[in-house]
Amino acid sequence: MSPIHRRRVAAAVGVVMLTATACSMLEDTDGSDDPGGTVVLVTHDSFAVSKELLAEFEESTDLTVETRASGDAGSLVNQLVLSKDAPLGDAVYGIDNAFASRAVSAGILEPYASPGATDLVAGLAFDDTSRLTPVDYGDVCINVDREWFADHAIPEPQTFDDLAEPAYENLLVVTDPATSSPGLAWLLATVDAYDEDWTDYWARLRDNGVRVSDSWSDAYFTDFSGAEGDGSRPLVLSYASSPPYTVARGGDEPPTRAMLDTCFRQVEYAGVLAGAENPEGAQQLIDFMLSQPFQRDIPQKMYVYPAVSETPLPPEWERFAPLADDPYQVSPAAIDAYREEWIRQWTATVVD
Amino acid sequence: MDRNGSRLTAAGYALTAIVPLAFLGLFFAWPVASIIGRGFVADGALDLTAFSEVMARERTWRIIGFTVAQATAGTALAVLLGLPGAYVLYRLRFPGRTAARALVTVPFVLPTVVVGVAFRSLLVEGGAFGSLGADGTFGAVVAALVFFNYAVVVRTVGSMWAHLDPRPEQTARALGASPWRAFREVTLPALTPAIASAASLVFLFCATAFGTVLVLGGLGYRTVETEIWVQTTQFLDLRTAAVLSVVQLGVVAGSLALAAWSRRRREVALRLRAGATDDHLVRRCDLPLVAFTTVVVGGLIVTPLTSLVLRSLRTPEGWGLGNYTNLATTGSRDALEVTVWRAALTSLRIAVDATWIAMTVGVLIAFLLSRRPRQPAARRTIGVLDGLFMLPLGVSAVTVGFGFLITLNRPPVDLRSSIVLVPIAQALVAIPLVIRTLLPVLRAVDQRLRDAAAVLGANPRWVFTAVDLPVLGRSLGLAVGFCFAVSLGEFGATSFLSRPDRPTLPVVIFRLIGHPGTGNLGMALAASVVLAMLTTGVIAVAERLRVHSAGADL
Numbered sequence: 072m073s074p075i076h077r078r079r080v081a082a083a084v085g086v087v088m089l090t091a092t093a094c095s096m097l098e099d100t101d102g103s104d105d106p107g108g109t110v111v112l113v114t115h116d117s118f119a120v121s122k123e124l125l126a127e128f129e130e131s132t133d134l135t136v137e138t139r140a141s142g143d144a145g146s147l148v149n150q151l152v153l154s155k156d157a158p159l160g161d162a163v164y165g166i167d168n169a170f171a172s173r174a175v176s177a178g179i180l181e182p183y184a185s186p187g188a189t190d191l192v193a194g195l196a197f198d199d200t201s202r203l204t205p206v207d208y209g210d211v212c213i214n215v216d217r218e219w220f221a222d223h224a225i226p227e228p229q230t231f232d233d234l235a236e237p238a239y240e241n242l243l244v245v246t247d248p249a250t251s252s253p254g255l256a257w258l259l260a261t262v263d264a265y266d267e268d269w270t271d272y273w274a275r276l277r278d279n280g281v282r283v284s285d286s287w288s289d290a291y292f293t294d295f296s297g298a299e300g301d302g303s304r305p306l307v308l309s310y311a312s313s314p315p316y317t318v319a320r321g322g323d324e325p326p327t328r329a330m331l332d333t334c335f336r337q338v339e340y341a342g343v344l345a346g347a348e349n350p351e352g353a354q355q356l357i358d359f360m361l362s363q364p365f366q367r368d369i370p371q372k373m374y375v376y377p378a379v380s381e382t383p384l385p386p387e388w389e390r391f392a393p394l395a396d397d398p399y400q401v402s403p404a405a406i407d408a409y410r411e412e413w414i415r416q417w418t419a420t421v422v423d
Numbered sequence: 424m425d426r427n428g429s430r431l432t433a434a435g436y437a438l439t440a441i442v443p444l445a446f447l448g449l450f451f452a453w454p455v456a457s458i459i460g461r462g463f464v465a466d467g468a469l470d471l472t473a474f475s476e477v478m479a480r481e482r483t484w485r486i487i488g489f490t491v492a493q494a495t496a497g498t499a500l501a502v503l504l505g506l507p508g509a510y511v512l513y514r515l516r517f518p519g520r521t522a523a524r525a526l527v528t529v530p531f532v533l534p535t536v537v538v539g540v541a542f543r544s545l546l547v548e549g550g551a552f553g554s555l556g557a558d559g560t561f562g563a564v565v566a567a568l569v570f571f572n573y574a575v576v577v578r579t580v581g582s583m584w585a586h587l588d589p590r591p592e593q594t595a596r597a598l599g600a601s602p603w604r605a606f607r608e609v610t611l612p613a614l615t616p617a618i619a620s621a622a623s624l625v626f627l628f629c630a631t632a633f634g635t636v637l638v639l640g641g642l643g644y645r646t647v648e649t650e651i652w653v654q655t656t657q658f659l660d661l662r663t664a665a666v667l668s669v670v671q672l673g674v675v676a677g678s679l680a681l682a683a684w685s686r687r688r689r690e691v692a693l694r695l696r697a698g699a700t701d702d703h704l705v706r707r708c709d710l711p712l713v714a715f716t717t718v719v720v721g722g723l724i725v726t727p728l729t730s731l732v733l734r735s736l737r738t739p740e741g742w743g744l745g746n747y748t749n750l751a752t753t754g755s756r757d758a759l760e761v762t763v764w765r766a767a768l769t770s771l772r773i774a775v776d777a778t779w780i781a782m783t784v785g786v787l788i789a790f791l792l793s794r795r796p797r798q799p800a801a802r803r804t805i806g807v808l809d810g811l812f813m814l815p816l817g818v819s820a821v822t823v824g825f826g827f828l829i830t831l832n833r834p835p836v837d838l839r840s841s842i843v844l845v846p847i848a849q850a851l852v853a854i855p856l857v858i859r860t861l862l863p864v865l866r867a868v869d870q871r872l873r874d875a876a877a878v879l880g881a882n883p884r885w886v887f888t889a890v891d892l893p894v895l896g897r898s899l900g901l902a903v904g905f906c907f908a909v910s911l912g913e914f915g916a917t918s919f920l921s922r923p924d925r926p927t928l929p930v931v932i933f934r935l936i937g938h939p940g941t942g943n944l945g946m947a948l949a950a951s952v953v954l955a956m957l958t959t960g961v962i963a964v965a966e967r968l969r970v971h972s973a974g975a976d977l
Binding site: 114116117118119137138139140142143145146149150152153154156157173249250282285286287288289292293294301302303319371372374410414 | 547
């Protein structure tokens with residue numbers, strides 16, 4: 072065969088293989104004709120549940136669960152508000168306390184009091200109308216690379232004020248509240264901690280060389296020195312549940328810890344969407360999320376704490392992922408009223 | 424031709440136009456107009472006060488200024504560095520040329536999250552180039568934009584260059600012109616349409632860059648695109664977003680008009696050779712260009728890619744292939760719903776759909792736009808359409824996506840949950856690339872050839888098959904390659920249209936990076952390397968596809 076000929080044959084074989092293996096996706100429809108029907112769960116990209124659990128739920132209820140991810144928590148709520156007249160699904164999971172008020176006041180939710188919602192961790196309930204059911208919560212805090220501080224013989228910081236001290240100049244990386252949900256949460260923590268003076272605090276952080284990354288992964292993996300990356304900053308904005316994941320294989324203690332005096336508590340809610348085609352299915356789904364198997368699954372799959380009290384935690388969480396005793400909190404109504412304004416002020420202080 | 428015949432021809436053109444216009448109308452114009460319209464309607468009445476309000480903010484002007492500045496710098500650099508690259512990769516013959524061509528295309532398809540890790544880990548304090556202090560600077564953003572778009576210039580200009588008849592330049596040289604003068608006065612004018620095409624594409628990509636700016640620009644830099652994203656998804660401030668979308672369209676339309684103007688001055692019938700391309704072995708006088716291109720490709724593309732590959736080989740246990748064997752799993756602590764290989768298969772299948780949609784629509788449009796009707800009105804229409812069909816590149820993914828939400832939401836077109844939207848959204852981005860790849864070649868065909876064929880009794884379809892298709896040759900393969908590349912790498916629209924149970928490769932990579940757990944980052948990097956290799960392979964195959972021509976010298 073001449074080289075040109077051979078090439079053409081190779082190309083033809085390649086094309087045929089591609090079309091044969093890959094074919095078209097368009098004919099794929101999912102044959103979901105269970106007697107109980109389909110229930111559509113609209114959620115954010117971080118939603119995860121063990122496959123076996125979901126399969127058990129589908130089997131016991133004759134429902135088929137279809138999930139639809141819609142970006143992060145903010146994007147999720149805003150899409151639901153926009154598509155209110157023709158809802159995207161039946162149930163929603165992943166509305167957090169930063170966006171809860173907007174969801175409720177926009178009228179995208181139907182009240183539903185799940186029987187499982189009677190025994191929740193204190194302080195998580197949104198209001199008494201049962202439009203939002205707490206499913207899990209977590210603390211957003213500054214994490215410390217303990218090895219770095221030991222190597223440099225500098226004491227680890229403990230408080231908000233410490234972070235603005237010259238000893239910790241150029242050591243902190245946080246995320247942008249306009250583009251990242253932990254970033255917004257931590258901004259709220261400073262609002263609660265400093266009241267009107269919170270912009271002054273951020274001005275101090277700015278002068279002390281705080282770096283602002285665009286997303287959690289960018290900050291944690293590229294800038295932070297304590298994770299798998301080899302960044303140069305030993306202080307990073309992350310979660311109280313992050314440290315257990317930094318335990319080296321064969322090691323027994325994490326080289327990082329969370330600064331528990333710098334935490335903001337995030338709560339995630341589920342709810343039944345107004346105008347749902349299958350409201351009963353949505354209610355069953357919410358009951359399922361509050362059931363023990365699902366609640367126990369939460370830390371493993373979504374790295375947050377179960378909302379139902381006394382749910383057992385993974386052993387490494389018991390040891391290395393304590394929650395803050397007294398986390399900072401801002402009322403959802405205040406968040407909804409001032410979120411944009413605070414982000415603007417923050418941008419004006421830190422960026423401009 | 425009698426009157427009846429010309430009426431028939433007109434009907435044929437109209438029919439050809441219906442498919443692409445209906446497609447773009449339904450999946451682009453309607454959703455985008457609806458979401459922008461929401462920002463300008465208050466209580467059922469048109470309200471344009473948002474304009475004066477948003478444009479009065481100093482911040483808005485700073486954002487616009489930065490958008491234009493970074494796009495201009497990125498485009499200028501990509502063209503300046505890319506021209507020698509096009510020559511070396513498409514005009515010279517050397518072993519490994521196909522591999523080199525594929526290599527420069529890799530960045531084009533890498534998800535920005537990965538580029539963030541690969542690029543930034545070199546630039547941060549303590550990284551290999553940390554001493555430059557470039558992290559979070561304008562320079563870093565522009566470098567990344569060039570990294571992404573170098574291939575657009577090399578491929579678009581290169582494919583034209585490869586078909587250029589070398590004889591005029593040889594003649595000029597024989598008549599005593601210096602190589603530089605021969606290039607400047609003979610070759611460069613002939614290449615101008617392709618350069619303008621590539622530059623307008625790159626400008627659009629740079630002006631609407633999203634992830635690159637967010638990850639590498641750090642905080643100081645916001646573009647119109649990132650601001651639309653924040654205002655829409657985070658603030659639901661549709662008024663501000665609508666004003667910014669109109670501004671973005673204005674910037675885009677302006678740049679397109681400029682490109683069209685420079686093309687129109689130059690776009691003349693060229694002597695193109697179908698089939699056999701004219702390339703030659705590296706000569707001594709080519710060495711400076713070869714050296715230059717080697718340095719550019721080495722520094723700009725190979726270095727970040729090498730850092731990516733190296734990091735993908737680093738596992739918690741040391742160096743090894745552990746991250747790659749993990750691709751058959753769902754990640755540490757089941758971070759994923761499907762294995763990475765499964766996601767790769769989904770990506771390929773979606774890419775096949777996106778490619779055939781984009782090629783069908785794109786080829787039809789390119790065919791229509793390449794005609795040169797005698798009536799001035801018809802010519803003007805074609806000029807306007809030429810610009811309009813580029814607009815999908817100038818509108819942000821979030822505007823299109825949120826537009827889908829409020830338009831395609833009721834039967835018979837409730838497509839919001841359908842996976843069909845994924846290849847459609849990707850095709851929207853690929854169509855302008857198809858047009859810009861095919862059009863310069865089609866327009867270079869001497870209209871007299873088509874007229875001659877028509878006089879001899881060929882209908883428009885026949886004229887296309889007999890005259891245009893053979894010249895398109897490799898450009899069709901090139902366009903197919905672009906479509907695949909766009910589809911495989913697309914993240915913005917795909918991330919909120921794809922179904923969680925059937926994620927694509929970039930979506931899986933994003934998810935892995937976002938999930939703590941030993942090994943997930945390594946797996947994400949290994950998956951990125953797989954994505955890069957997959958794309959490179961598909962493109963290499965597509966490049967070899969060509970419509971067989973009898974080697975006609977047109």
